[in-house]
Amino acid sequence: MDRSGKFWDRKAEGYARSPISDEATYQKKLSDTQKFFTPDRNILEFGCGTGTTAIHHAPHVQHIEEVDISENMLEIGRTKARKACIDNIKFTKSTLTEFNAEPANFDAVLGLNVIHLLPDRRDVLTEVARILKPGGVFVSSTVCLGNSYMRFIKHLVPLGKFMGLMPDVFILTEVKLAKEIQDAGFTIEVQWRHGMHNMVIFIIARKIDL
Numbered sequence: 001m002d003r004s005g006k007f008w009d010r011k012a013e014g015y016a017r018s019p020i021s022d023e024a025t026y027q028k029k030l031s032d033t034q035k036f037f038t039p040d041r042n043i044l045e046f047g048c049g050t051g052t053t054a055i056h057h058a059p060h061v062q063h064i065e066e067v068d069i070s071e072n073m074l075e076i077g078r079t080k081a082r083k084a085c086i087d088n089i090k091f092t093k094s095t096l097t098e099f100n101a102e103p104a105n106f107d108a109v110l111g112l113n114v115i116h117l118l119p120d121r122r123d124v125l126t127e128v129a130r131i132l133k134p135g136g137v138f139v140s141s142t143v144c145l146g147n148s149y150m151r152f153i154k155h156l157v158p159l160g161k162f163m164g165l166m167p168d169v170f171i172l173t174e175v176k177l178a179k180e181i182q183d184a185g186f187t188i189e190v191q192w193r194h195g196m197h198n199m200v201i202f203i204i205a206r207k208i209d210l
Contacts, residue, residue: 004069004117004168005069005070005071005093008049008068008069008070008072008073009070009071009072009073011070012050012070012072012073012076013072013076015049015050015073016050016073016076022194022195025194025195029112029141029202030053030056030057032190032202032204033057033108033110033139033204034057034060036108036137036139036204037057037060037061037108038060038061039060039061039062040061040062041060041061041062041107041108042061042062042063042064042065042105042106042107043057043061043063043064043065043106043107043108043109043110044064044065044066044067044096044099044101044106044108044109044110044131045064045065045066045067045109045110045111045112046067046068046095046096046099046109046110046111046114046124047067047068047069047096047111047112047113047114047117048066048067048068048073048074048077048091048110049068049070049073049077049113050073050076050077050080051066051074051076051077051078051080051081051089051091052077052080053110053112054066054077054081054089055080055081055084055086055089058081058086058088058089059086061088061107061108062088063088063089063090064088064089064090065090065092065099065101065106066089066090066091066092067092067093067094067095067096067099068091068093068094069093069094069095070093071093074091074092074093075091077089077091078091096111096124096127096128097120097123097124097127101131102131103130103131104130104131104132104133104134105131105133106131106132106133106136107132107133107136107137108132108136108137108138108139109128109131109132109136109137109138109139110138110139110140111124111128111138111139111140112139112140112141113141113142113143114142115140115142115172115177116142116143116144116145116169116170116171116172117168117169117170118168118170119168119170121170121180122180122184125138125180125181125183125184126184128184129184129185129186129207132207133207134207134208134209135206135207135209136206136207137189137204137205137206137207138181138186138203138204138205138206138207139203139204140181140201140202140203140205141200141201141202141203142172142177142200142201142203143169143172143195143199143200144172144173144174144176144177144199144200144201145169145171145172145199146171146172146173146176174193174201177201177203178191178201178203181203181205182205185207185208186205186206186207186208187205187206187208188203188204188205189204189205189206190202190203190204191203191204
């Protein structure tokens with residue numbers, strides 16, 4: 001966590017200034033997600049970055065917990081929330097598993113642009129299922145490099161990490177990602193692709209109500 005946190009601390013200011021690359025797709029993600037929200041919902045987002053998505057969702061839910069390993073990212077998020085007069089978001093420096101939320105505590109969990117960066121993603125998916133209420137939803141957007149010719153990047157990751165240019169990146173396919181989410185106790189209700197070579201997979205999955 002420390003090395004990755006330092007990497008994202010260094011990237012925070014530039015990340016915050018970067019424009020959204022595909023505004024129409026981003027708005028579709030927001031819209032698709034908000035169909036599962038009501039004003040009494042409690043949400044958690046891990047790997048939240050600077051909190052832009054949470055600020056968009058905040059008027060549609062009761063409360064949002066934002067979790068990230070980069071304090072610099074979180075501080076930018078706190079500033080953005082204050083400027084937007086949003087007071088139902090809390091920002092905490094932590095990984096999802098270290099956050100150790102109460103079981104069946106959230107109506108929705110968001111993990112956007114983060115699962116492909118996690119070495120312990122199966123444990124993270126298990127934790128998502130643990131902290132979601134029965135019938136709650138998990139919303140994810142994940143780069144699946146295994147879907148494209150860019151899977152060769154796995155050979156560049158160690159050098160990029162050594163030079164401080166890249167975080168951990170793990171090669172996934174859409175089929176593997178969907179299966180791992182299902183194996184963690186979910187049924188997939190929304191699934192579509194976007195981005196270059198359709199290698200970003202957006203999924204909304206519902207926790208199975210046993």
